[in-house]
Amino acid sequence: MTNGGTDPGPGAxxxxxxxxxxxxxxxxxxxxxxxxxxxxxxxPVHDVPLVTVGGGLGSFALVDYLRVAGxxxxxxxxxxxxxxxxxxxxxxxxxxxxxxxxxxxxxxxxVMDNIWGFPSYAVREAFAAGSLRGFAAPLWTVLTEPIxxxxxxxxxGQVYASVDREAARxxxxxxxxxxxxxxxxxxxxxxxxxxxxxxxxxTPTKRVAFRSTYVHVAVGYPGVKFxxxxxxxxxxxxxxxxxxxxxxxxxHVYEELxxxxxxxxxxxxxxxxxxxxxxxxxxxxxxGAQTTIWHLFRTYVAGPQGDSVFxxxxxxDGFAYQAFNFPKAxxxxxxxxxxxxxxxxxxxGFIRTTGGTNTAPRRSWREQLDRGRREGFYRTHVGSVGxxxxxxxxxxxxxxxxxxxxxxxxxxxxxxxxTGLEAGVREHRLLxxxxxxxxxxxNPLGRLDASPEFVLTxxxxxxxxxxxxxxxxxxxxxxPVDSFLGLQYAGLQIADDLARIGFAPRIGPFRSVRQWWKxxxxxxx
Amino acid sequence: xxxxxxGRLQTRVVVVGVVGxxxxxxxxxxxxxxxxxxxxxxxxxxAMALVVLLGVGWELLYHGLQQFRWEKDWPTLFGLxxxxxxxxxxxxxxxxxxxxxxxxxxxxxxxxxxxxxLVVWLWLNGPxxxxxxxxxxxxxxLV
Numbered sequence: 001m002t003n004g005g006t007d008p009g010p011g012a013x014x015x016x017x018x019x020x021x022x023x024x025x026x027x028x029x030x031x032x033x034x035x036x037x038x039x040x041x042x043x044p045v046h047d048v049p050l051v052t053v054g055g056g057l058g059s060f061a062l063v064d065y066l067r068v069a070g071x072x073x074x075x076x077x078x079x080x081x082x083x084x085x086x087x088x089x090x091x092x093x094x095x096x097x098x099x100x101x102x103x104x105x106x107x108x109x110x111v112m113d114n115i116w117g118f119p120s121y122a123v124r125e126a127f128a129a130g131s132l133r134g135f136a137a138p139l140w141t142v143l144t145e146p147i148x149x150x151x152x153x154x155x156x157g158q159v160y161a162s163v164d165r166e167a168a169r170x171x172x173x174x175x176x177x178x179x180x181x182x183x184x185x186x187x188x189x190x191x192x193x194x195x196x197x198x199x200x201x202x203t204p205t206k207r208v209a210f211r212s213t214y215v216h217v218a219v220g221y222p223g224v225k226f227x228x229x230x231x232x233x234x235x236x237x238x239x240x241x242x243x244x245x246x247x248x249x250x251x252h253v254y255e256e257l258x259x260x261x262x263x264x265x266x267x268x269x270x271x272x273x274x275x276x277x278x279x280x281x282x283x284x285x286x287x288g289a290q291t292t293i294w295h296l297f298r299t300y301v302a303g304p305q306g307d308s309v310f311x312x313x314x315x316x317d318g319f320a321y322q323a324f325n326f327p328k329a330x331x332x333x334x335x336x337x338x339x340x341x342x343x344x345x346x347x348x349g350f351i352r353t354t355g356g357t358n359t360a361p362r363r364s365w366r367e368q369l370d371r372g373r374r375e376g377f378y379r380t381h382v383g384s385v386g387x388x389x390x391x392x393x394x395x396x397x398x399x400x401x402x403x404x405x406x407x408x409x410x411x412x413x414x415x416x417x418x419t420g421l422e423a424g425v426r427e428h429r430l431l432x433x434x435x436x437x438x439x440x441x442x443n444p445l446g447r448l449d450a451s452p453e454f455v456l457t458x459x460x461x462x463x464x465x466x467x468x469x470x471x472x473x474x475x476x477x478x479x480p481v482d483s484f485l486g487l488q489y490a491g492l493q494i495a496d497d498l499a500r501i502g503f504a505p506r507i508g509p510f511r512s513v514r515q516w517w518k519x520x521x522x523x524x525x
Numbered sequence: 526x527x528x529x530x531x532g533r534l535q536t537r538v539v540v541v542g543v544v545g546x547x548x549x550x551x552x553x554x555x556x557x558x559x560x561x562x563x564x565x566x567x568x569x570x571x572a573m574a575l576v577v578l579l580g581v582g583w584e585l586l587y588h589g590l591q592q593f594r595w596e597k598d599w600p601t602l603f604g605l606x607x608x609x610x611x612x613x614x615x616x617x618x619x620x621x622x623x624x625x626x627x628x629x630x631x632x633x634x635x636x637x638x639x640x641x642x643l644v645v646w647l648w649l650n651g652p653x654x655x656x657x658x659x660x661x662x663x664x665x666x667l668v
Contacts, residue, residue: 109661115658116654116655116658117654117661118651118652118654118655119651120651123651142601143601143602143605144602145600145601145602146600147600147602147603148602306595309593310592310593311595312595313595314595322595322596323596327595327596327597327598328527328596328597328598329527329596329597329598329664331527331662332526332527332661332662332663332664333526333527333528333529333532333597333598333664334527334529334530334597334664335597336662336664337529337664489662492658492659492662496659507658509656509657509658512655512656512657512658513655513656516655
């Protein structure tokens with residue numbers, strides 16, 4: 001592997017020049033960088049064939065495939081701010097009320113630490129159980145899901161622990177370089193420069209550069225987005241305690257509602273809202289909280305959606321129901337094939353119809369809400385929010401206009417924005433930089449345009465290629481990008497593309513079986 | 526694995542054919558009865574061939590039924606329970622096509638068919654992914 005013929009070998013580092021080691025306005029303005037520019041700026045350069053930016057589960061999925069394929073650890077650099085690949089995921093999950101013992105919305109075979117999906121989470125949970133009942137329950141669930149039982153879903157903590165084991169096995173910490181990636185620019189002569197800002201004081205210079213032939217971008221959500229009216233309320237009244245987003249830390253809400261009776265407004269009807277509702281009702285059931293919940297729907301799903309019997313999604317009580325964020329066949333079945341063949345302009349509609357706002361039809365959640373309706377502590381209202389204003393005694397007043405023009409005013413102690421909205425890709429500094437300076441383009445859904453192999457279109461720097469995975473690619477050729485199995489799918493497409501180029505061996509049946517056996521023995525790949 | 530039509534047919538022919546045949550080689554040794562082993566193999570491999578041949582037709586039906594499911598998936602349980610209708614189908618056709626000098630009892634058929642169905646079903650729900658890494662992402666297609 002060469003970087004335009006200048007690669008001095010994996011892991012080599014050259015300290016170039018004598019200037020300050022920071023980006024200069026001239027450098028930032030360049031679309032293409034050459035070696036002398038970084039030398040002049042005094043930024044040290046590490047040579048490594050492949051860089052993955054993010055260091056989260058998206059990076060992990062790709063690196064796991066590459067390591068299993070036989071790529072040595074010193075040919076891969078992982079750039080990110082966390083030591084463990086699951087840290088950002090766990091942060092968002094915890095805030096949205098999925099602590100380690102709670103179950104995720106992910107199926108048994110979407111096994112983050114094992115590229116084969118076998119043994120699955122359910123099988124492992126069964127064999128780790130200390131009782132016959134503990135052994136049989138997960139197996140019975142995967143056998144009968146979703147006909148007689150709800151889908152099996154793994155506990156968050158099981159996922160994190162197993163990723164830790166695999167990270168240790170593949171030498172993750174040796175590939176990791178901590179820091180924030182400021183930009184990725186194409187290199188004159190081929191490949192890319194990735195500019196990293198390591199934690200202050202850990203390196204002699206403020207920035208370090210990685211010169212690589214391949215770059216993979218997996219930075220997760222560009223950011224969390226508030227509903228506009230709630231954002232405006234927060235900014236105008238500088239109130240960040242009464243109006244909260246489900247993805248930010250907001251435990252004070254539950255603590256206060258347990259301490260004294262109160263009212264909370266929940267906005268949104270997706271999986272995040274379901275979690276929040278569960279937590280609020282669990283607190284009533286287990287800790288005697290006297291919380292009244294007002295659940296506001298902008299769009300109320302009263303029944304199944306869709307005109308054709310061949311495409312009708314279940315729905316009831318305001319929610320659109322499906323087990324996972326997309327129908328199962330979007331990951332590897334006929335819906336994956338459909339999207340691959342659709343014209344670009346038809347993709348957003350298809351993605352909205354099969355995805356969009358939806359939640360899992362769990363029996364326990366439906367029981368809680370049914371009880372809430374009967375007992376009057378769970379109330380729903382449909383309409384659009386006209387305004388949110390401060391009310392008496394430190395409350396908020398939400399004014400909701402129904403379709404028929406009726407106005408409802410709800411006084412509440414807290415408002416939780418559980419819409420789970422994601423910010424646009426431009427909100428993320430690195431992604432905006434890729435669009436402005438590195439040739440990346442947006443797809444019909446406004447995210448980064450990627451090929452079926454997850455190559456970012458427009459960013460080619462021959463022989464170099466830039467890839468991306470995760471939610472930033474939604475709207476390209478694969479819909480469930482924001483899921484464990486979706487990250488693994490992307491990782492496999494990228495690893496296979498790199499195999500076609502010659503960077504990595506392709507994982508064929510024999511290597512696959514040999515490597516799987518190593519995984520079973522927890523031996524290095 | 527969420528099957529596509531091509532994936533169903535390929536999986537049926539290749540996986541059921543290969544794994545089912547290997548298992549048939551073994552289990553026929555344990556099938557009760559006085560007939561010679563050669564005769565037993567003649568019966569069990571005919572049954573195996575019918576599982577594949579009739580199965581192609583069944584897969585077309587399953588694929589049609591799958592279209593009524595929003596998720597366009599085929600739950601694991603269905604893969605197990607369809608052994609009942611398929612078993613009955615194979616039994617009926619097998620009885621009709623067996624030459625006069627071969628015969629099979631219900632017990633012999635059940636020992637062979639039920640174990641083969643279970644082995645193939647278990648194989649498809651786990652080890653298959655180890656041998657064919659991309660199979661689950663391609664709707665069960667092998668080529």
